[in-house]
Each structure stands twice: as structure tokens, then as C-alpha cells.
Amino acid sequence: MNWIDSLKNIAQHGKPGKCPKCGGDNTDYACHVISPEKRNGYMDVWCNDCKRAYHISRMEVTDNMKKGICPKNLIY
Numbered sequence: 001m002n003w004i005d006s007l008k009n010i011a012q013h014g015k016p017g018k019c020p021k022c023g024g025d026n027t028d029y030a031c032h033v034i035s036p037e038k039r040n041g042y043m044d045v046w047c048n049d050c051k052r053a054y055h056i057s058r059m060e061v062t063d064n065m066k067k068g069i070c071p072k073n074l075i076y
Ligand SMILES: [Zn+2]
Pocket: 019, 020, 021, 022, 023, 024, 047, 048, 049, 050, 051, 052
């Protein structure tokens, strides 16, 4: 498992799945759209247990993806 698997899980199931760092289930993600006309934005995926996180700087944010802000105390 790595964070790329988390991205695949979000695309397929809408959830990141297990944390690639600690194996916990308490993961979450949030997208932020920069240019809505191009659906261009970024995403943060993180684990609430170990606070590890992964930032994806450029990606297509689709309508069914969760938008929001991520916690501040994450370790990238
Ligand atoms: Zn974790």
C-alpha cells in the first residue's frame, strides 16, 4: 500500500481506505478546486491516527469528490 493506492480507492470507492503508513482505517481526504472551468485542483489525503498526509498538487477534481479543508497538524 502507498498513497497512490489511496487515490485509486477514492476514485473507485469514494474513500481512501487503509492508511499506507500505519494501516489504520481512520483516513480522510479533501479536494480544493482552483479553476472550476477546468476542474483543476489539488487534494490532500491524510490519516487521523498517525497524521501522515499526502498532497496531490495538480489533478482533475470531479463533482463527486469531497471538497473541504484538511486538518492543520499533518505530517507530509
Ligand atoms: Zn496512519
